[in-house]
Amino acid sequence: MTPKLTSTALVLSLMAGGVQAQSIANPDAPGVPLETHSEETGLPYFAPGRGEIDHDAIRRRVLTVFERQFGAFANETQKLTDAAEAYCAGTTDIEAFKDQFRATWLAWAPLDSYQFGPIEAQGAALTVNFWPDKKNFVGRALRDLLNKTPEEQAQASVVGGLSVGAQGLPAIEMLLFSDAQECPAIIGISGNLHQIALSLYDGWFGEYGWAELARTAGPDNPVYLQDAEFTKVVYTALDFGLTRIADTRLGRPLGTFERSNPTQAEAWRSGLTNDIIHAQLDGIEEVVRDGFAGDVTETNRSWIYKVFDQTEGRVDAIGSPISEAVQDPMGRMRVEGLQSKVLYLINEMDQEIGPNLGVETGFSAADGD
Amino acid sequence: MKRRHFLITGAAGAAMSLARPTWAMAGAPAYLTAASKAGNSTWLVGLTEAGDVVFELPIPSRGHAAAAHPYRAEAVAFARRPGRFAVVLDCATGKEIARLDSPEGRHFYGHGAFTADGKLLLTTENAYEIPAGKLGVWDAEDGYKRIGEISSGGIGPHEMIRLNDGGFAVANGGMQTHPDYERAVLNIPTMQPNLTYLDAAGEIIDQVEPPTDMRLNSIRHIAADASGRVVIALQWQGNPLAPVPLMASHRRGEELTFFNHPETAKLKQYAGSIAISADGSEIAMTGPKGGHVLFFDGVTGAPINGRALPEASGVAQFGDRFAITLAGGLLEGGADGGNMVEIGGGYSWDNHLVSIRQG
Numbered sequence: 001m002t003p004k005l006t007s008t009a010l011v012l013s014l015m016a017g018g019v020q021a022q023s024i025a026n027p028d029a030p031g032v033p034l035e036t037h038s039e040e041t042g043l044p045y046f047a048p049g050r051g052e053i054d055h056d057a058i059r060r061r062v063l064t065v066f067e068r069q070f071g072a073f074a075n076e077t078q079k080l081t082d083a084a085e086a087y088c089a090g091t092t093d094i095e096a097f098k099d100q101f102r103a104t105w106l107a108w109a110p111l112d113s114y115q116f117g118p119i120e121a122q123g124a125a126l127t128v129n130f131w132p133d134k135k136n137f138v139g140r141a142l143r144d145l146l147n148k149t150p151e152e153q154a155q156a157s158v159v160g161g162l163s164v165g166a167q168g169l170p171a172i173e174m175l176l177f178s179d180a181q182e183c184p185a186i187i188g189i190s191g192n193l194h195q196i197a198l199s200l201y202d203g204w205f206g207e208y209g210w211a212e213l214a215r216t217a218g219p220d221n222p223v224y225l226q227d228a229e230f231t232k233v234v235y236t237a238l239d240f241g242l243t244r245i246a247d248t249r250l251g252r253p254l255g256t257f258e259r260s261n262p263t264q265a266e267a268w269r270s271g272l273t274n275d276i277i278h279a280q281l282d283g284i285e286e287v288v289r290d291g292f293a294g295d296v297t298e299t300n301r302s303w304i305y306k307v308f309d310q311t312e313g314r315v316d317a318i319g320s321p322i323s324e325a326v327q328d329p330m331g332r333m334r335v336e337g338l339q340s341k342v343l344y345l346i347n348e349m350d351q352e353i354g355p356n357l358g359v360e361t362g363f364s365a366a367d368g369d
Numbered sequence: 370m371k372r373r374h375f376l377i378t379g380a381a382g383a384a385m386s387l388a389r390p391t392w393a394m395a396g397a398p399a400y401l402t403a404a405s406k407a408g409n410s411t412w413l414v415g416l417t418e419a420g421d422v423v424f425e426l427p428i429p430s431r432g433h434a435a436a437a438h439p440y441r442a443e444a445v446a447f448a449r450r451p452g453r454f455a456v457v458l459d460c461a462t463g464k465e466i467a468r469l470d471s472p473e474g475r476h477f478y479g480h481g482a483f484t485a486d487g488k489l490l491l492t493t494e495n496a497y498e499i500p501a502g503k504l505g506v507w508d509a510e511d512g513y514k515r516i517g518e519i520s521s522g523g524i525g526p527h528e529m530i531r532l533n534d535g536g537f538a539v540a541n542g543g544m545q546t547h548p549d550y551e552r553a554v555l556n557i558p559t560m561q562p563n564l565t566y567l568d569a570a571g572e573i574i575d576q577v578e579p580p581t582d583m584r585l586n587s588i589r590h591i592a593a594d595a596s597g598r599v600v601i602a603l604q605w606q607g608n609p610l611a612p613v614p615l616m617a618s619h620r621r622g623e624e625l626t627f628f629n630h631p632e633t634a635k636l637k638q639y640a641g642s643i644a645i646s647a648d649g650s651e652i653a654m655t656g657p658k659g660g661h662v663l664f665f666d667g668v669t670g671a672p673i674n675g676r677a678l679p680e681a682s683g684v685a686q687f688g689d690r691f692a693i694t695l696a697g698g699l700l701e702g703g704a705d706g707g708n709m710v711e712i713g714g715g716y717s718w719d720n721h722l723v724s725i726r727q728g
Contacts (some may be wrong), residue, residue, distance in 0.1 A: 135498065223637065244549065
């Protein structure tokens with residue numbers, strides 16, 4: 001199933017541009033109108049006076065964001081396959097393919113936060129992005145791929161049958177930034193990534209997909225007993241995404257004060273590390289902005305956007321790829337500064353956003369193990 | 370490290386037992402369980418059969434299961450996966466005896482078991498960079514120093530129990546995880562759980578895997594009767610809409626047998642803890658996600674009935690029936706009903722109730 005992307009994106013841009021703030025009479029302060037809809041997004045605020053969280057609306061909006069994000073990954077992997085074919089046919093240069101490779105990885109970045117549902121069921125976390133790779137699984141798997149005939153290398157199904165190290169973005173990166181012959185293997189790897197992307201999209205939005213499970217929350221649902229549970233899963237996923245930026249994407253290359261680990265930075269060969277972090281932050285902010293939206297009060301929302309902006313500002317301020325930055329004292333300080341800011345953002349999410357959504361982050365007997 | 374007879378350490382340490390408090394000196398709890406209270410404080414709690422709290426000892430973060438020393442009043446509280454600590458507590462004095470720190474590249478899975486002589490503690494662990502399942506070996510006679518590790522026989526070892534013959538059964542759930550991904554399962558398309566048997570010396574002596582159509586049914590929590598028959602609480606990792614059994618049993622030399630129950634769906638594809646009654650007549654299996662408990666005939670595995678019990682978590686033997694932790698206390702009974710024993714203190718129980726077998 002091929003996702004329909006343009007229509008969704010169009011609708012959202014129309015909503016963002018065209019809707020004015022709406023207001024109703026304010027029982028607590030007569031004469032001061034109570035705004036019910038955000039001028040900025042056109043989405044309703046926390047329903048005034050109703051005193052309950054509209055989990056149904058949250059789910060509907062979050063799924064719209066997810067559909068856009070998973071759809072973007074499907075689109076970019078299609079373009080990546082096209083770009084690989086064009087480059088290997090000699091009709092474009094390597095830079096065009098590298099640009100599309102970057103766009104594809106940045107489209108994956110937001111999805112890294114959602115390690116539940118189809119990504120978990122299909123094992124996509126490792127097939128798309130095998131990292132960390134301390135034992136050079138990617139290099140070893142690539143050797144298997146490159147030992148195959150050129151015809152086989154170009155086939156998505158052949159790549160899909162290899163170990164996960166050969167299947168993902170790091171495999172393409174290693175081909176691009178080493179002496180290996182990238183063609184025609186990049187055609188097969190890109191094609192397989194596109195199949196994975198379509199399968200993830202379908203796992204969410206196809207018939208009997210995860211979106212349907214979320215929509216049918218209730219006593220007979222095998223996953224979500226109540227509407228609120230999906231809100232909690234999504235909130236927890238965002239928390240996971242931010243934790244992963246702080247602990248893994250930044251923590252791994254930072255290493256210890258005595259010894260940094262430049263080659264433990266994600267995508268250090270291509271230098272995309274910083275952009276990936278930026279894209280993941282954007283993806284998380286998008287869920288807060290368009291998904292949680294009006295169910296979070298305006299003051300909390302404005303504040304969290306400010307902290308997102310500050311965090312993204314610190315990504316931009318690093319000024320060099322993180323793998324390089326961690327190797328000099330000034331650069332290291334800036335990376336640590338970003339890490340502190342991400343941890344602060346996690347804390348502010350817990351203070352400002354979680355309570356608005358009725359999400360309890362503590363112990364639950366139903367967590368399981 | 371010498372693997373063969375690794376766990377056989379010579380005569381039992383009876384002399385040592387005199388020097389250290391016994392379970393009777395710790396108020397004679399019948400059960401151990403991890404619990405949390407409001408504000409996320411985390412505890413190891415000792416309970417009597419009457420539901421009295423004989424001790425509550427603070428632990429550094431959320432616990433999962435515990436292991437009780439066969440005769441000394443020592444309990445090991447394990448962090449919930451992917452935890453890196455386990456705390457050994459003297460349950461008579463409340464003092465921490467030792468803190469186990471998982472080695473580099475390993476984390477605990479939340480369960481463990483002592484050897485029958487009480488000299489060694491085994492812990493299920495994830496060697497996540499390899500990836501491989503390991504059993505860490507710790508010397509309970511020497512300050513719980515780590516002295517080595519052995520293979521668990523599969524990926525994702527979760528609960529392990531000591532069998533009556535001194536050997537062990539290990540539930541290798543098959544689920545590959547990595548701390549970078551917190552609790553996400555990374556290998557569902559290729560996962561392959563198994564039940565592994567080790568002899569008292571730590572040698573793998575038998576393994577059984579589910580058939581292809583049950584490959585996604587993770588073998589996570591187990592219990593055994595005196596004859597060595599193992600019953601299994603399963604966690605389905607496949608399509609959540611698929612109707613699958615969540616209970617299985619196994620006897621060495623045979624295939625796994627799966628048991629349907631008309632109320633299985635109420636467990637939300639997730640069985641938590643399982644126990645066989647002391648007289649062998651009933652099996653109880655909790656579903657903490659669904660707030661439901663299933664009862665099966667202990668001999669035939671046929672379904673008896675089920676009960677909606679909010680937050681039903683741990684289950685252990687109680688006389689010829691069961692004690693089940695649930696919201697607000699303990700339920701003592703079985704398929705035909707039982708008594709609710711309220712326990713104050715605002716505890717929220719973690720998944721397991723560990724029976725202390727007096728040595």
